[in-house]
Amino acid sequence: MVYPDTFQGIAVLAQPEWQSPKKIEFTPRAFEDHDVDIEIVACGVCASDVHTISGGWGECPYPLVVGHEIIGKVIKLGDKCTTGLTLGQRVGVGAQAWACLACPQCGSDNEVYCPHLRDTYGSKYPDGTVMQGGYASHARVHEFFVFPIPDSIPTNLAAPMMCAGATTFSPLIRNGAGPGKKVGILGIGGLGHFGIIWAKALGAEVWAISRSNAKKEDALALGADGYIATAEENWDEAHLRTFDLIVNCANSSALDLPKYIDLCKVNGRFICVGLPEGDGFLIKPFNMMHNAALFGFSHIATRKEILQMLDLAAEKNLKPWVELLPVGEAGCSEALKRCYSHDVRYRFTLTDFEKEFA
Ligand SMILES: [Zn+2]
Ligand SMILES: [Zn+2]
Structure with a gap:
């Protein structure tokens, strides 16, 4: 049958x-x-x-x-x-x-x-x-x-847009990624590489954030304006309180969260799309009040957002x-x-x- x-x-x-x-x-x-x-x-x-x-x-x-x-x-x-x-x-x-x-x-x-x-x-x-x-x-x-x-859009490129593309597109447009905004994409893998592509296409200033410099060349080729390697000493100093939005695409709960939250402007947003296994993040109130940052999550994307994403991908x-x-x-x-x-x-x-x- x-x-x-x-x-x-x-x-x-x-x-x-x-x-x-x-x-x-x-x-x-x-x-x-x-x-x-x-x-x-x-x-x-x-x-x-x-x-x-x-x-x-x-x-x-x-x-x-x-x-x-x-x-x-x-x-x-x-x-x-x-x-x-x-x-x-x-x-x-x-x-x-x-x-x-x-x-x-x-x-x-x-x-x-x-x-x-x-x-x-x-x-x-x-x-x-x-x-x-x-x-x-x-x-x-x-x-x-x-x-x-x-x-x-070629079939083989359209396929990963349906989840990884959608998952990173939704939090970017819902949280104001666009001209005049400094956006961080934390974790450069399947999700993060889409995050760079979309954020750049939406007109934002895009910074890729990764542990080492291993993905620097790729991130810049994908459209990132800047690159931060968190393994380097004092990596955060030049960026404190400067990000409007950070989309966390890392698939790990072992992040030094306070350091990333401190990168956000006042009322800046730190939005997670990766879903690491295990118990997840430990959020301490003291880490959140220095800049009144907002910490949140986002789940895939709606029909309307997916259609908008496909239009953007085709147009650009x-x-x-x-x-x-x-x-x-x-x-x-x-x-x-x-x-x-x-x-x-x-x-x-x-x-x-x-x-x-x-
Ligand atoms: Zn998926
Ligand atoms: Zn319903």
Whole structure:
């Protein structure tokens, strides 16, 4: 059996085997009136995929197909679809695949903060089906979470925009990144490299902040105006109370937080998008009152923000740095292992779906 009865995917079967995913066939949830079926052609690899299937964020249902940076083509549209998608159209799906679309959050373009939000993979659909991600032949997603990809963005570059791109774009535009603002991007990996690209395109003065100078050349090539290496002595002195916004993309809770908070201007903002494993940050009131800085978090991005991000990327010809690997047991295994050890510049896109799932 194959589509439309079953989909194929590269799944992790149990936590101890997370580095050795296997090809499986699975039954998707029943097709509903607002659903879109997508034949997948590429999928980015997110650190969330690794945190989830390795058990780092707690329990998850197995077998699980991860992947929430999906690009594919529309092959079926529900009878009540109204967002204007057409058969054959190239579309993307990110980390969110469902929300109630009826609560105050959903009604104010904040559906990413819907209390009933469902993730693209690992969440349970109302009928009990475990939702499966994009290392797969197909995806079945509510139309609201399916986004047309502008023609000028290549598929393999569009894929990582769907989660890493969105996750860094939202806090930048919500917190005023733009001309006349000094913005810090802390942690230069998959997320941080997008942070530099977007913040620069939005017109801000962008500073990359990293431990060593190892990523200096890359950060400047990506568009950073300046670079701070925190391993250097007195690295913070020249920047105290000067940042309007710092977006923390680091995947670690072992940050010297007071030092970073002190970089913020009065009422400056320090916003985290990385979700490190473990207990998280220790915030001491005494560290926060020197500059009345605001400390916060941000979660992926809304439909409106994702569409705005794609328009900006198309208009300014913005390009993430992507390494390609073929989807399949070997390719997914390599992607997950190398992502776990941060051995990627700066994002993987899985390709060759038509060969693997022919
Ligand atoms: Zn809602
Ligand atoms: Zn992600």
